[in-house]
Amino acid sequence: MSYKPSSLQLQREDARRRASRRSTLIAAVSTVAFGLVAVIVVTGAPGFDRVRTSFFSAKYASHALPTVFHGLLLNLRVLIIAEIFVLIFGLLIAVARTTKQPILFPLRLVATFYTDLFRGLPLLLVLLLVGLGIPGLRITWIPNSAVLLGTVALILTYSAYVAEVIRAGIEGV
Secondary structure, X not given: OOOOOOHXXXXXXXHHHHHHHHHHHHXXXXXXXXXXXXXXXXXXXXXXXXXXXXXXXXXXXXXXXXXXXXXXXXXXXXXXXXXXXXXXXXXXXXXXXXOOOHHHHHHHHHHHHHHHHHHHOOHHHHHHHHHHHHXXXXXXXXXXXXXXXXXXXXXXXXXXXXXXXHHHHHHHO
């Protein structure tokens, strides 16, 4: 016995294929139309000549490429270092938040306050507070490196988010 679809089933499949082709055609046409409108609006703008000579210039691009590459490498270094500390601090905070031992209640309270505070503050605000506030204190033993302070701000903020994800995973099991 072999399966033979009914004529109704064949009609449904044919209708689905036609609808799929029609949707694909509409999506392609609307994408091309949107792209053309965007190109016309941008190239027709009064200041486009200036933008073209500064942003789309091969001379400027080749001049800026080493600096952009240096920034990319710095970004990757910060990412790797911050991620290591975010995972460590996030795990410690999550464990502190899930503990039920009465003697560890102060630790759980601090971990809860930390996560609520840093999940509630926008990253930009934490970057400004750490990047400008700590050097403003003029404490001599704290380094004033912008990269270090930015990394610390990232660690403070994202460890709170990661702690909540880990805590939810622990409590979900």
